[in-house]
Amino acid sequence: MSQPQTKQSYDVVIVGAGAAGIGCGVVLRELGLERFTILERNEVGASFSRWPEEMKFITPSFPSHGFGLLDLNSITLKTSPAIAFRREHISGKQYALYLQTVADHFELPVQTGVDVKTVDPLSEGGFELQTSLGTIQTQFVIWAAGEYQYPRLNTFPGAEHCIHNSQIRSWAEVKGDQFIIIGGYESGMDAASNLVAMGKKVGVIDRSGAWANPDTDPSIALSPYTLQRLEFVYRTGNLDMVGETPVEEVRPVSGGYAVYSEYKKWMTPQPPILCTGFNGSLKQIAPLFDWSKGHAALTENDESTLTPGLFVSGPSVRHGDLIFCFIYKFRQRFAVIGKAIADRLDLDTAPLEAYREAGLFLDDLSCCDNDCIC
Numbered sequence: 001m002s003q004p005q006t007k008q009s010y011d012v013v014i015v016g017a018g019a020a021g022i023g024c025g026v027v028l029r030e031l032g033l034e035r036f037t038i039l040e041r042n043e044v045g046a047s048f049s050r051w052p053e054e055m056k057f058i059t060p061s062f063p064s065h066g067f068g069l070l071d072l073n074s075i076t077l078k079t080s081p082a083i084a085f086r087r088e089h090i091s092g093k094q095y096a097l098y099l100q101t102v103a104d105h106f107e108l109p110v111q112t113g114v115d116v117k118t119v120d121p122l123s124e125g126g127f128e129l130q131t132s133l134g135t136i137q138t139q140f141v142i143w144a145a146g147e148y149q150y151p152r153l154n155t156f157p158g159a160e161h162c163i164h165n166s167q168i169r170s171w172a173e174v175k176g177d178q179f180i181i182i183g184g185y186e187s188g189m190d191a192a193s194n195l196v197a198m199g200k201k202v203g204v205i206d207r208s209g210a211w212a213n214p215d216t217d218p219s220i221a222l223s224p225y226t227l228q229r230l231e232f233v234y235r236t237g238n239l240d241m242v243g244e245t246p247v248e249e250v251r252p253v254s255g256g257y258a259v260y261s262e263y264k265k266w267m268t269p270q271p272p273i274l275c276t277g278f279n280g281s282l283k284q285i286a287p288l289f290d291w292s293k294g295h296a297a298l299t300e301n302d303e304s305t306l307t308p309g310l311f312v313s314g315p316s317v318r319h320g321d322l323i324f325c326f327i328y329k330f331r332q333r334f335a336v337i338g339k340a341i342a343d344r345l346d347l348d349t350a351p352l353e354a355y356r357e358a359g360l361f362l363d364d365l366s367c368c369d370n371d372c373i374c
C-alpha cells in the first residue's frame with residue numbers, strides 16, 4: 001500500500017538521524033526553533049545499529065564531563081555513553097540507543113521511515129525535497145546523512161565477488177576458517193581482530209599499510225585501541241599483513257577465489273572481505289556543491305559555497321586539510337551551523353554560550369591541523 005502523500009513546510013529540515021543529525025537537532029531545540037524536523041529513512045542511529053555485532057567504538061568513552069571534559073563520544077552536553085553503558089568501548093547498538101535516548105529527552109521531531117530522494121533549491125529561496133512521504137519545503141537543509149550506508153563496492157574488477165564489511169551483521173555468523181581482507185585501515189583491522197580472536201586464519205592486503213604508519217593522529221594511522229588489539233592477535237600466528245600492495249582483481253576459481261595484485265596471487269576458499277571504506281552520502285546531492293578541490297567546498301559555517309542555505313554536518317565536512325571524520329571532531333561544528341541559521345532567523349544565540357564553554361563550538365580552525373583518511 002502506498003504511503004499517504006502530504007505537504008509539509010519547515011524552517012529547517014535535517015536529513016539523517018545519526019550522530020550528526022541528532023546533535024544538530026539538539027542545538028536547534030536549544031535555540032528555541034519551532035519549525036524543524038529530522039527525516040530518517042530507517043530509525044534513529046540506523047548506521048550504528050547495523051555495525052557488525054562485535055565492532056566497538058575505537059574512540060574511548062569516559063565519564064569525564066563532571067570535570068569539564070566531555071566524553072569523546074557524546075554529541076551534547078551533560079551526556080555520556082560511558083555512564084549510560086559503563087563501558088569504555090561501546091558497541092554500535094549501544095550508541096544507537098544513546099542517540100535514541102538523547103532524541104527522546106530533547107523531544108526531537110524525528111520522522112523515521114522517510115527517505116529523502118532529492119533536494120532542489122527553489123528560485124525564490126529555500127528548498128523542495130522529494131521524499132517517500134511526499135514533497136517537503138524548507139528554508140534551510142542540514143545534510144547529515146553520513147557515509148556508512150554508502151559503501152565503496154566497485155573499486156577493482158571482480159569486487160562484486162567480495163562481501164563488504166558493512167554487509168556483515170556478526171563475524172560469528174561468517175562461515176569458514178580462512179579469510180582474505182582487502183583494506184587494512186580501521187574497519188579491516190577490526191574485522192581481522194575479531195576473526196582471529198574466533199580462531200580463524202586471516203590475511204590482510206592493503207595498498208599502503210596503516211599499521212606501519214608512525215603518525216600519532218588516529219585519523220591518519222591506526223588508533224591506540226586497534227594497535228593494542230592487533231598486538232594481541234598477531235601473537236597467535238594466525239594473522240598475516242601485506243602492505244604496499246594494491247589489489248587489482250578478484251576472480252572466482254574452482255574451490256574459492258583468486259586475489260591478484262600486480263605480481264602476486266592469493267587463494268581463499270571464502271569470498272574476500274572488502275574493507276575499502278565508504279563513498280559518503282554527499283554523492284546523492286553532488287551538483288549542489290563545488291567539487292573543484294576534490295571535496296565539497298563549504299563556507300566557514302559549513303554551508304555549500306554553491307547553494308546558500310544547504311549545510312553539511314558529519315564526517316564529510318572538510319576545510320582544506322582538516323577532515324572532521326570522528327564524532328569528537330564534527331560535534332564541535334553543530335553550534336556553528338546552529339548560530340548561522342539562528343542569525344538568519346533572528347533567534348537569540350545566547351544558549352550557544354554553554355557550547356563554547358564546553359569546547360563544543362569550534363569556529364577557529366587555526367587550532368587544528370590534522371589530516372584524515374577514514
Ligand SMILES: Cc1cc2nc3c(=O)[nH]c(=O)nc-3n(C[C@H](O)[C@H](O)[C@H](O)COP(=O)(O)OP(=O)(O)OC[C@H]3O[C@@H](n4cnc5c(N)ncnc54)[C@H](O)[C@@H]3O)c2cc1C
Pocket residue numbers: 015016017018019020021039040041042043044045046047048056057058059114115116117144145146147148149186187281313314315325326327328
Ligand atoms: C568502521 C567504522 C568505525 C568507526 N568508529 C568510530 C569511532 O570509534 N569513533 C568515532 O567518532 N567515529 C567512528 N566512525 C565514524 C562515525 O561512525 C561516523 O562518522 C558517524 O556514523 C557519522 O555520523 P553521521 O550522523 O554523520 O552518519 P550516520 O550515523 O550514518 O547517520 C546518517 C543517517 O542518515 C540516514 N540517511 C542516509 N541517507 C538518507 C536519506 N537519503 N534520507 C533519509 N535518511 C537518510 C541513515 O539512515 C542514517 O541513520 C566509524 C566509522 C566506521 C565506518
